[in-house]
Amino acid sequence: MPLTKHLLADKRLLFIAIIYSCLITVLFFIPSQDLPKTQLLEADKIVHILVYFILVNLWMLYLYVSNDYHFEKKWIPILLLSILLYGIIIEIFQGLFTVSRSADILDVVSNLLGSLLGIFFFKIVKQKLKA
Structure with missing residues (x-):
């Protein structure tokens, strides 16, 4: 790959990773009453897993x-x-600076799970593409 194309690809990926990181930061501070309502508590944890899965992969x-x-x-x-x-x-910060959100250790666990799943997914895909 030519050097200029390689450098531009790096910057685009960096830009996407930074924008996604900023976007989820903002979304995590939206008041909870403005979010769609679900009957399942687990839906919140699945969202955390998915968000961090994407974050770590980017x-x-x-x-x-x-x-x-x-x-x-x-x-x-x-x-x-x-x-x-x-x-x-x-x-x-959710616990300290928001009224409608609270700090939740299960969110941290879900974040970690999503990150670990993302790492394993990336490694598997990378190995498959090299084969």
């Missing part, structure tokens, strides 16, 4: 592409810890 894809389609295993704990810390901070 950042892993960016790291993978920006490093010439090479992914070092040492990045996984750093990325996982960063995203976990991000999720914990969001939950704390």
Whole structure:
């Protein structure tokens, strides 16, 4: 791939990852009465799993592409810890700065589960594409 095309691809992926991260940050602070109502408590946890599954995959894809389609295993704990810390901070801020939302440890667990599923998914897809 030509260098300019490679650099532009990196910037597009970085832009997408940053925009998605900002978007979910905003969405996690929308008052809960403005969100669609569901009868299932588990629906909230499934949303957290899906959101963090996508988040971790976007950042892993960016790291993978920006490093010439090479992914070092040492990045996984750093990325996982960063995203976990991000999720914990969001939950704390929800509890401190919003009226209609509260901090929920089960949301943090769901975030971690989504992140782990995302990492395993990325690794499986990467292996399948290389084969």
